[in-house]
Amino acid sequence: MRTQACLLLCLLLLALSSLAQEPAPTPPNPPAPTSPDAAPDDSTQAMLPHFKSTRFWLSGQGNWIFQTHPDFPALYSGAHSLSPDYEKATSRVVTLYAGVRLTNSFEVVGAVEEAGGAALSQGFGLAGDTDLDIVRNPLLSKLPYLARGMLHKVFALSKDKIENQRNAFSLFDELPRRRLEVRFGKFSMPDFFDINSVGSDTHFQFANWTIDNNGAWDYAADTRGYTVGAMADYEDRNWGFRVAEALMPVVANGINLVWRPWQVHAENFEYELRHGLLPKKAGVVRILAYTNAANMGIYRQQVIAAAEDGVPPDIASHPWHVTHKYGFGFNAEQSLTRYLTAFTRVGWDNGRTESFAYTEVDQTVAAGIGASGSWWHRKQDRAGVAVVSNAIKKDHQNYLAAGGLGFLLGDGGLNYGRETIVETYYTVHVWRGIYLAPSVQHINNPGYNRDRGPVLVPGFRAHVEF
Numbered sequence: 001m002r003t004q005a006c007l008l009l010c011l012l013l014l015a016l017s018s019l020a021q022e023p024a025p026t027p028p029n030p031p032a033p034t035s036p037d038a039a040p041d042d043s044t045q046a047m048l049p050h051f052k053s054t055r056f057w058l059s060g061q062g063n064w065i066f067q068t069h070p071d072f073p074a075l076y077s078g079a080h081s082l083s084p085d086y087e088k089a090t091s092r093v094v095t096l097y098a099g100v101r102l103t104n105s106f107e108v109v110g111a112v113e114e115a116g117g118a119a120l121s122q123g124f125g126l127a128g129d130t131d132l133d134i135v136r137n138p139l140l141s142k143l144p145y146l147a148r149g150m151l152h153k154v155f156a157l158s159k160d161k162i163e164n165q166r167n168a169f170s171l172f173d174e175l176p177r178r179r180l181e182v183r184f185g186k187f188s189m190p191d192f193f194d195i196n197s198v199g200s201d202t203h204f205q206f207a208n209w210t211i212d213n214n215g216a217w218d219y220a221a222d223t224r225g226y227t228v229g230a231m232a233d234y235e236d237r238n239w240g241f242r243v244a245e246a247l248m249p250v251v252a253n254g255i256n257l258v259w260r261p262w263q264v265h266a267e268n269f270e271y272e273l274r275h276g277l278l279p280k281k282a283g284v285v286r287i288l289a290y291t292n293a294a295n296m297g298i299y300r301q302q303v304i305a306a307a308e309d310g311v312p313p314d315i316a317s318h319p320w321h322v323t324h325k326y327g328f329g330f331n332a333e334q335s336l337t338r339y340l341t342a343f344t345r346v347g348w349d350n351g352r353t354e355s356f357a358y359t360e361v362d363q364t365v366a367a368g369i370g371a372s373g374s375w376w377h378r379k380q381d382r383a384g385v386a387v388v389s390n391a392i393k394k395d396h397q398n399y400l401a402a403g404g405l406g407f408l409l410g411d412g413g414l415n416y417g418r419e420t421i422v423e424t425y426y427t428v429h430v431w432r433g434i435y436l437a438p439s440v441q442h443i444n445n446p447g448y449n450r451d452r453g454p455v456l457v458p459g460f461r462a463h464v465e466f
Contacts, residue, residue, distance in 0.1 A: 078412030082125025128210035215361030216347030220266035288329035312403030351393030380429030433465035
């Protein structure tokens with residue numbers, strides 16, 4: 001952490017010295033008109049007013065998720081199983097966002113975070129875990145940590161401007177319509193990739209890992225979900241293309257990153273087309289591709305080696321070597337009416353190499369729908385329902401069936417079946433920045449195991465926006 005902080009500070013000082021005298025851009029043109037089918041203004045309310053028409057940003061939020069499950073049938077359990085006995089758990093994430101716009105095209109943004117609480121069965125036993133806010137390693141420090149710290153530079157490629165809704169990651173009131181945005185520092189890949197307006201936010205929408213993100217996208221991240229890297233994003237009128245280069249962890253789900261990007265690295269690419277699939281209806285289509293190079297084991301090799309020795313396979317039992325993983329994703333959202341938006345995600349990866357950073361999914365298909373409370377005159381409320389079906393490749397199945405443990409899964413055996421999850425929620429705005437949300441998830445074949453489940457997980461979320 002100290003090394004990362006020093007590196008970011010040095011880069012910040014260099015950038016400040018070189019950009020302090022940058023001239024102001026050309027005065028803006030009027031903002032482009034919004035889509036006639038755009039949803040009503042449901043911008044989030046907060047307990048305290050945010051800075052407006054200024055170069056500074058300061059905001060915060062806290063998110064608490066309580067979940068439980070009753071007893072459920074299980075013929076057997078292993079070291080990394082979801083417990084079949086009644087249990088309950090509460091997670092929390094508290095984040096402070098801050099930023100400063102230094103010129104009309106350069107800014108520094110960051111976030112300090114504190115996360116804690118507990119997860120059901122310490123986060124084991126599900127590929128589509130029920131709470132994206134959990135910290136998967138209970139032994140990590142409970143002290144606040146630097147979650148994000150980014151330098152953000154915008155290069156104008158056209159004179160006309162569009163209005164920008166200020167947020168914690170972009171403090172500009174307006175942006176060039178055609179532009180190149182470059183970021184460097186510490187961030188989370190889902191901050192900028194694989195986003196959609198219906199299923200990407202655990203604080204107001206769904207909570208399941210494989211509904212809010214593409215489960216087959218093994219994106220570069222440490223245990224808390226962050227990495228260090230660089231990103232370039234080209235934006236035009238109706239489309240954009242972004243690419244990121246980032247660091248990978250030393251071991252699966254590890255907190256330490258490998259600071260040798262020439263050897264261990266991850267590349268992510270996404271093309272975004274802002275065009276609806278239905279006539280005269282707003283929508284967005286995103287195509288994702290990624291590659292990882294890291295110290296990942298090969299499932300088939302470990303199964304064969306363990307069978308020769310007569311022991312359960314261990315995916316981490318190999319000398320240091322760099323192997324490769326790649327995958328693809330499809331993400332679409334489509335406005336159906338003024339108040340209803342549908343989304344779908346499809347993901348696939350090659351499945352030979354160890355699931356390393358996000359979750360143990362090799363194929364996924366998800367679909368859902370979100371509703372704005374403006375429909376029933378509660379403009380800050382939200383509701384949604386979604387279903388996701390996850391799968392793993394044959395090599396991965398054989399590994400778990402032979403008694404192997406992944407960083408999330410391991411029942412000691414496996415009667416394979418797709419893991420299918422349905423989630424629904426309702427987020428109600430109570431007062432100012434206070435939001436409450438009951439939810440329920442139903443899981444068939446937890447951990448891809450027909451010998452276990454089904455599982456019902458009711459939950460309750462409390463969110464405060466500062």
